[in-house]
Amino acid sequence: MIGKVIEYIDAHRNEYVDRLKDFLRIKSISTDPAVKAETRKAGEWVLKLLKDAGLKTEMIETPGHPSVFAHADGGKGPTVLVYGHYDVQPTGDESLWKSPPFEPTVRDGSLFARGSADDKGQAACHLFAIEAWMKAAGRLPGPVKVLIEGEEEISSPNLETVIRSNREKLACDYIVLSDTSKFNKTIPAITYGTKGLVYKEITLYGPKQDLHSGSFGGTVTNPGNALAHIIASMKDPVTNRVLIPGFYDDVLEMDDDEKGKMLGLPFDELKFREDVGVNMTNGEHGYNTVERKWVRPTLDVNGILCGFTGQGGSTIIPSKAMAKVSMRLVPNMNPRKIYQAFDETVHLLAPQGVRIEIKTFGCAAPYMCPLSSPAMKAAAAAVESGYGVAPAFIREGGSLPILPMFKEVLGAESIMMGFCDPNCNAHGPNEFFDLDDLHKGIRSAAQFLEKMAKG
Amino acid sequence: MIGKVIEYIDAHRNEYVDRLKDFLRIKSISTDPAVKAETRKAGEWVLKLLKDAGLKTEMIETPGHPSVFAHADGGKGPTVLVYGHYDVQPTGDESLWKSPPFEPTVRDGSLFARGSADDKGQAACHLFAIEAWMKAAGRLPGPVKVLIEGEEEISSPNLETVIRSNREKLACDYIVLSDTSKFNKTIPAITYGTKGLVYKEITLYGPKQDLHSGSFGGTVTNPGNALAHIIASMKDPVTNRVLIPGFYDDVLEMDDDEKGKMLGLPFDELKFREDVGVNMTNGEHGYNTVERKWVRPTLDVNGILCGFTGQGGSTIIPSKAMAKVSMRLVPNMNPRKIYQAFDETVHLLAPQGVRIEIKTFGCAAPYMCPLSSPAMKAAAAAVESGYGVAPAFIREGGSLPILPMFKEVLGAESIMMGFCDPNCNAHGPNEFFDLDDLHKGIRSAAQFLEKMAKG
Numbered sequence: 001m002i003g004k005v006i007e008y009i010d011a012h013r014n015e016y017v018d019r020l021k022d023f024l025r026i027k028s029i030s031t032d033p034a035v036k037a038e039t040r041k042a043g044e045w046v047l048k049l050l051k052d053a054g055l056k057t058e059m060i061e062t063p064g065h066p067s068v069f070a071h072a073d074g075g076k077g078p079t080v081l082v083y084g085h086y087d088v089q090p091t092g093d094e095s096l097w098k099s100p101p102f103e104p105t106v107r108d109g110s111l112f113a114r115g116s117a118d119d120k121g122q123a124a125c126h127l128f129a130i131e132a133w134m135k136a137a138g139r140l141p142g143p144v145k146v147l148i149e150g151e152e153e154i155s156s157p158n159l160e161t162v163i164r165s166n167r168e169k170l171a172c173d174y175i176v177l178s179d180t181s182k183f184n185k186t187i188p189a190i191t192y193g194t195k196g197l198v199y200k201e202i203t204l205y206g207p208k209q210d211l212h213s214g215s216f217g218g219t220v221t222n223p224g225n226a227l228a229h230i231i232a233s234m235k236d237p238v239t240n241r242v243l244i245p246g247f248y249d250d251v252l253e254m255d256d257d258e259k260g261k262m263l264g265l266p267f268d269e270l271k272f273r274e275d276v277g278v279n280m281t282n283g284e285h286g287y288n289t290v291e292r293k294w295v296r297p298t299l300d301v302n303g304i305l306c307g308f309t310g311q312g313g314s315t316i317i318p319s320k321a322m323a324k325v326s327m328r329l330v331p332n333m334n335p336r337k338i339y340q341a342f343d344e345t346v347h348l349l350a351p352q353g354v355r356i357e358i359k360t361f362g363c364a365a366p367y368m369c370p371l372s373s374p375a376m377k378a379a380a381a382a383v384e385s386g387y388g389v390a391p392a393f394i395r396e397g398g399s400l401p402i403l404p405m406f407k408e409v410l411g412a413e414s415i416m417m418g419f420c421d422p423n424c425n426a427h428g429p430n431e432f433f434d435l436d437d438l439h440k441g442i443r444s445a446a447q448f449l450e451k452m453a454k455g
Numbered sequence: 456m457i458g459k460v461i462e463y464i465d466a467h468r469n470e471y472v473d474r475l476k477d478f479l480r481i482k483s484i485s486t487d488p489a490v491k492a493e494t495r496k497a498g499e500w501v502l503k504l505l506k507d508a509g510l511k512t513e514m515i516e517t518p519g520h521p522s523v524f525a526h527a528d529g530g531k532g533p534t535v536l537v538y539g540h541y542d543v544q545p546t547g548d549e550s551l552w553k554s555p556p557f558e559p560t561v562r563d564g565s566l567f568a569r570g571s572a573d574d575k576g577q578a579a580c581h582l583f584a585i586e587a588w589m590k591a592a593g594r595l596p597g598p599v600k601v602l603i604e605g606e607e608e609i610s611s612p613n614l615e616t617v618i619r620s621n622r623e624k625l626a627c628d629y630i631v632l633s634d635t636s637k638f639n640k641t642i643p644a645i646t647y648g649t650k651g652l653v654y655k656e657i658t659l660y661g662p663k664q665d666l667h668s669g670s671f672g673g674t675v676t677n678p679g680n681a682l683a684h685i686i687a688s689m690k691d692p693v694t695n696r697v698l699i700p701g702f703y704d705d706v707l708e709m710d711d712d713e714k715g716k717m718l719g720l721p722f723d724e725l726k727f728r729e730d731v732g733v734n735m736t737n738g739e740h741g742y743n744t745v746e747r748k749w750v751r752p753t754l755d756v757n758g759i760l761c762g763f764t765g766q767g768g769s770t771i772i773p774s775k776a777m778a779k780v781s782m783r784l785v786p787n788m789n790p791r792k793i794y795q796a797f798d799e800t801v802h803l804l805a806p807q808g809v810r811i812e813i814k815t816f817g818c819a820a821p822y823m824c825p826l827s828s829p830a831m832k833a834a835a836a837a838v839e840s841g842y843g844v845a846p847a848f849i850r851e852g853g854s855l856p857i858l859p860m861f862k863e864v865l866g867a868e869s870i871m872m873g874f875c876d877p878n879c880n881a882h883g884p885n886e887f888f889d890l891d892d893l894h895k896g897i898r899s900a901a902q903f904l905e906k907m908a909k910g
Contacts (some may be wrong), residue, residue: 116487199768208732214853217678217753219739219744224756277663282808289674298672301679313816328672353737361768398669438776447577
C-alpha cells in the first residue's frame, strides 16, 4: 500500500504547494487580538482538510484559540497522535521582508511566508500524508489522531486543560510533531531531547530613593554592586560551571553510544562562530560547543536594569537593581528543585542592607525520548526513506514544555521529525520552507505511519 | 569697626530678605538655553550690587554664561577671593513644589525658592557682608576680590579658562565660598575636604545580535554575566574593600587630632538610616558611617543596562552590556592613576569572547585645606562669632573639581563655610534657606573679612 501512497504524493507535489499557500495566506497571529477571527480560520482550514480526507473531526473550544481534533481508526498497531500548531509569530518589521509575510512567494525553490516552516508548513506535511493515505489507500495504516492547536506561539496557555479534559479522546502510544529543524541544509534530523527552563527575575531594593553618590557612597549597600555580586557568584569565571549548590546533581551524562553519535556529527564550529558573530566560542570546560548547546545545563543573564542608563554620567546610588536570569536544564534535572536552589542561593549571596524580590517567568522540565524506543526507529527509517538520507539524531537547546506535559498526562513519548532548514528564519523576517523539504516531509510522514503500523 | 558693621547688618535684616527674593525671582537655570538672557540677568544683579557698594566691577564674558568679577583695595593683609555662583538647578517637577520655585515664599521662618540655598542665598551672605562693610565702615578691612560664575550647575565648563586667562587679576591668598551645608540644623560647619571623582562607563560587546538563549546559551560569553563578574570582582563582598590594585596606596590616613574631632561630632546614625530609608548602613570594614562618607574612597555602580528589561521573560543572550561605575577619591589619591588602574583591571577581569569599550565622564581630584591654615582659624572664629555656636569641621563626600583647580592655578586654599541646612533640598523640590541662617551667614561673612585682615 505504501507504494501507492508515495506515488500519490509524488503526483500531487505541485498541488501541495498551492494548498499550503492558501493556508499561509491566513493571518493567524495568535498574539494579536485584532486577527482573532482570522486565526480561527486557519484552524478551520485544518479541520476541513481532515474532514474532507474522511477523518472524524471536532473543534475543541478554549478561552483563546480553539484546537482541531481528528481521528480515524486504522486497524491494529500503536496509536499515533500528530501534534502541530496553526498559529504563527507576528511578522516583526514588515519592511525587512523581501515579499509580504502573508503573500506566500516562491524564490529559488523555497516558499517564503510567515509560518511556512513554523509550523504551518511542517504540520501540513503530516496532514497531507494522512490525506494521501486516505485517498490512495482508502484507509490509514494504523490508528491515527490529530491535535493542531492555535496558541503555541503564546506558550499554549490552554493546551494542558484541553489535554487533561480530553485524556480519553487523546489517548495514544506516541506523539509525532514537526516543529524542530533539520541538522543542516542537507541532513534531516530527529530531535530526541529538549532542555527545560527556569526563568527568574531578581530585584534588590536598597535606599528608598536614588542617592547622591558623593554624600552617600560607601555608607549603604549599593543594589547594583550587590546584584553584580550575586550574578557573578553563580558561575565560576574560569570553568564556567554553575555554582548553585546541587545544580549538576541530576544531570544525566551521555552514554558512549549517544556521545559517539553526537560527536560524530559534522558540526561546523567556524560557521557557527560566523553566524553568531564571535571570534571564539566559550562555555563549560570539558565540553565542546555541540555538547554545551544540547546536553549541558546553562545559566545566563537575559537582562539587567539599574540606576542611570542615559548618556553621560549621573552620580547616583541606585535605589534598586533588577536582573533577569534564566537556566536551561537537561534530563533529569528537576525544575522545581533548581527553582528553589536558585532562590536560596540568591538569599545566601545577597549582602546585608538590601531587600530581595524574586519573580518566576518560566519553570519547564527538560524532555528526552529514549533513542531505543520503537517509534524512534520507525521515525529514522521513515525519514531515511522519505529523504534518501539518514537523519541525524540531535538534541535541542530550546524548551518545549508541552512534551513533558504530554508524557505526564498521556503517558506517551514524543517523536520530533525536523524537515525545515535550521536557518529558516522562524520568528524572523523572510521565514521560508524549502519546497523539496515539503515534498520529502510529506513522504517521510506517510512512511512513518506505515512503519509505526507495521511495528 | 566690626561692631558698626554687625550693627548695620542687624538693622537691615528684613531688607536682606526682600533683596534676596529679588535675586531668587530671576530664572537663572544654566542648563536651559531658553532662559539664557534671564540667566545673565542674575549675573547683572550681582554686578550691580557690588558696583553700588563701591567695588570695581567687570563682567567676564565666556562662550556660555558670564562671570562677575569685582575687587576693592582694603589696605593690608591677605587677599580674599569670594567665590559663588548665580546659576541654579532646573526645578524638576513643579507640581512637587508647595510654592512656585521662582516665587520666593517665607514659611515657618524659611525662604523657599530654587537657589535659596544653592547658591544664591549663601553667595548673597558674602555679597551683603561686603556691602555692609562698605556702607558702615566706608571700606573693606582687607583686600577683597569677588568671582561669581553662572555655570556651576553645568560643571563650570568655562571657569578654568576664565581663571587661567585672568590669573593676575584673580591673584589671591585664600578663596572663601559657601556652597556646602551646616553639620546639622543647629551646628554650622566648615568643610575642609572634598572627594575626587573618576566616572567610567564600561560596555562589553559579545555576539553581533541578541541570541536565543536556548539555541546559544552556554556556547558564547554572555556580556551580561561577564559584566557582573567584572563589577563584582572590583569589591570584596565581605570587607567592602575595593580590589583594584593600588587603589588605597595614596590614601591619606587621618591623624589622631582629626580623627578625634571627627568621631566626636554628634552624628546621628539612626536619623541617617531613616533619612536614607535603610534599616542598616554598610560599607568598608573598620570604619564608621562618618568616616565612610568623608575620608574613605568608594566604588559604586551608578547604572547598568543590558538585554531585555521589559515585563515578563524574554529568553535572549544579550549582544552587549553597559555599566556606569564611579569612584570617589580622597586625598592624596591621583585621579589619573586610579583612572588607569580601573581600565587595566577591567581588561584583566574580562573573560575571553567580549570586546571592551570604556568611556570616561569625570576625572576630578580630591581637595583638602589644612586644618592648621590661618584662614581656617579665622573662619572658625568668624562663624562662632556670627552664629554664637562653634562650627563643626567636616569633610564632604561630593566633589568640587574647582577647588583643586583654584589650588593649582592660583596657588590658594579654599575655605568652605556652610550656612544652609544639610536637608535644604538643593537640587530637589522645595529648596529652602532658613532666614536665621541668612542673617547669621551675613554676620559670619563680615567677621571673616575682619579676622582675615587682622591676621
